[in-house]
Amino acid sequence: MSAAVAILIIGIGTYLLRFSLIGFVGERAVPEWALLPLRxxxxxxxxxxxxxxxxxxxxxxxxxxxxxxxxxxxxxxxxxxxxxxxxxxxxxxxxxxxxxxxxxx
Amino acid sequence: MQLREGFVDGTKAVSPLLIGVVPFGLVLGIIAADSSIGPALGYATSIIIFGGAAQLATIQLLDEGALAAVVIATALVIGSRHVMYSAALAPHFSEFPRWARYALPYVLTDQAFAVSIVRYQEVTDPAYKRRFFTGAALTLWGSWQLATLTGIVVGGQLPQSLSLEFAIPLVFVALLVLTVHSRPEFVAAIVGGAIAVIAAPAPYGLGLIIGALSGVAAGVLAHRIMR
Incomplete structure (x- = not known):
């Protein structure tokens, strides 16, 4: 895999991580235990x-x-x-x- | 609350943080110009990834010839903290129009999150909230593009003998110190660093991820015990 493809995949993945709960969860609260490891x-x-x-x-x-x-x-x-x-x-x-x-x- | 002030307020709130962002961007550009992936692809990471720590790790690992899957996994582990920001912003962003909910996450960064979540505790108007975030995030985006571009132009002129690649761990040292505020976070750092050293001989450059995940597990464990 070329460096350019790897960078593109990282870019898409990073966007999806940022979009994740804004896009898929909306107003529902996410339990604290699920977010704890991310800290x-x-x-x-x-x-x-x-x-x-x-x-x-x-x-x-x-x-x-x-x-x-x-x-x-x-x-x-x-x-x-x-x-x-x-x-x-x-x-x-x-x-x-x-x-x-x-x-x- | 005047709406058009929202954007300007966001810009103002984030300006002091540029003192940390701009030098980081300059160094990233210098390192990108110096690396085997070259200036064009190095700069492309600023547009495509737009996240300093993930970009730096990506450039470093690609330069070392690490397996693409390992580069991707490492960058995404670094980026995973954004899920935490996404969760905290979700109740506020759910009041925004659809285009904003899709477009604004692209410019979500540590700094834009930090200034917005503080301001969101004081205001209720969704339009103001949207403009505030947009102002903060776009100021950071523009500064980052300018800083990394400048670094790339300057970096091509600098001699190899300066050992500038040492700036990579130095940036991470600064980010490390800025993210350790509690004892469990300290434990996560010590274990993450130690296991990464021990696991360094692992194939495909997997030692870094093994170290990072061990550190996260140790941090969670310490959180449970110390509470």
Missing amino acids: YVPPAVFAALVAPAVLLQQGDLVLAPGANPRALATVIALAVAWRTRSVAATIVTGMGALWLLQAVL
Whole structure:
């Protein structure tokens, strides 16, 4: 399957997820238990995207800052994100920390 | 309540959030220009998918050569949170004309949802509600298109040595922190991240989905226990 087809399917699927209860349920209330798991999708997915990307190198867990400056830069970015709650500040300090660590280590 | 103010009110309400949206769009564009799927298809995700986190994961996974089914499943898991927004908006949208009920979900985003659901607690007029949502959502849509396009144009000029692909996990770090407000959400994040690392060797890039679903299950469990 080509990338274009995959993107098109994701686009249609995303629209249907957004339309879902607006279109099919209307005024009837949806039980809370049915929606509860969705509350935990964002933190679980975002952590699952970050952790392997910054902790693994060619499939191996590398935690030593000297060998894996990305892990340390991510910890710094996490702290900045926590303090500022700003996407821009997180990107800027994270990239800055990585460049600095790459130059020093 | 004056109706034509609805659209402007929506635009105003969402403007402060553009400080977070625009840099994200710029980075997404830069990464798209840098990726193997190329600038045209990278930009097409802004029109076709119109959801930052899902677009970023899609571009990253396609660039890594992941199986199409895995790319689709991952993007839809990320998008599944919209069902929650859809449920909360449904009672309000049920008062809208049919065209609006079909068209407006396309521009439903985290930010448009957030500002609208807060305003909907203060107003009752369906026409005002519709214009408010439309104003907020279209402002975000236009800003996103401009930001990602600008990123794509700029991104083509930047050198490889900047390690700009590191901006992908950084965006997700920021989104992660913004979505953790409670202990069960913290548990979902820790378990999701840990299992994704452990499951990374799984074939077809399935480790990500295994991690994400484990995190969701852990979050629900923690919610039950901690309540």
